[in-house]
Amino acid sequence: MSHPLQLSFVASAKRLADLPPSPSEVAFVGRSNVGKSSLVNALANRKQLARVSNTPGRTQSINLFVLPDGATVVDLPGYGYAAVPTREKRQWGPMIEHYLLERDCLQALLLLVDGEIGPTKLDLQMLDWVREHRITTVVVATKLDKVKPSRLAGRKQQVAAACRLDEGDVLWVSASKGTGIDALRSQVRTLLALAD
Numbered sequence: 001m002s003h004p005l006q007l008s009f010v011a012s013a014k015r016l017a018d019l020p021p022s023p024s025e026v027a028f029v030g031r032s033n034v035g036k037s038s039l040v041n042a043l044a045n046r047k048q049l050a051r052v053s054n055t056p057g058r059t060q061s062i063n064l065f066v067l068p069d070g071a072t073v074v075d076l077p078g079y080g081y082a083a084v085p086t087r088e089k090r091q092w093g094p095m096i097e098h099y100l101l102e103r104d105c106l107q108a109l110l111l112l113v114d115g116e117i118g119p120t121k122l123d124l125q126m127l128d129w130v131r132e133h134r135i136t137t138v139v140v141a142t143k144l145d146k147v148k149p150s151r152l153a154g155r156k157q158q159v160a161a162a163c164r165l166d167e168g169d170v171l172w173v174s175a176s177k178g179t180g181i182d183a184l185r186s187q188v189r190t191l192l193a194l195a196d
């Protein structure tokens with residue numbers, strides 16, 4: 001097993017201007033309930049680092065974590081949750097766009113899609129948008145353990161095709177079972193250019 005990412009919570013911000021500077025950063029984004037908090041916790045091997053929320057979409061702020069060498073990992077608020085008040089939904093787009101376009105230290109975005117249900121329309125819109133803006137993006141398919149083994153090969157093909165990627169370019173993970181977590185940790189370290 002690779003070492004867990006030693007993430008420490010630093011800040012929760014509503015605006016890019018309120019985030020501390022960083023030498024190198026990666027960010028996680030995805031639809032609410034995609035398993036983002038569980039994944040951040042799994043990467044750090046901590047249970048409560050990013051709160052696994054029972055009311056998805058409640059945390060509408062940018063959460064920033066730091067690694068011992070100063071590089072940072074950002075947990076962006078989830079999109080597409082029906083119960084979020086309209087006013088907050090309207091704020092999501094400008095806040096995230098501003099972060100993605102102006103955060104100079106951002107090395108890559110990790111875009112989470114639910115492996116059990118495949119990419120949604122919103123996921124594909126997000127992917128189009130980041131491609132249009134030439135933001136380096138890695139697609140991570142979550143909840144691998146929820147896909148029946150007999151369906152896995154087909155599902156992997158389907159997710160890659162929907163995202164217009166080669167199958168090998170989608171990272172499949174299960175936060176519950178720990179599958180793919182080592183590979184994702186090394187991907188994050190590579191993107192941040194940290195020593196393993």
Ligand code: GDP
Nearest residue numbers: 032033034035036037038052053143174175176
């Ligand atoms: P977030 O809203 O994207 O932060 O998603 P959460 O991490 O809060 O997870 C949403 C729900 O999916 C919770 O009920 C989690 O227990 C569940 N979940 C997250 N990751 C996995 C996984 O890898 N496997 C399974 N089976 N469930 C998961």
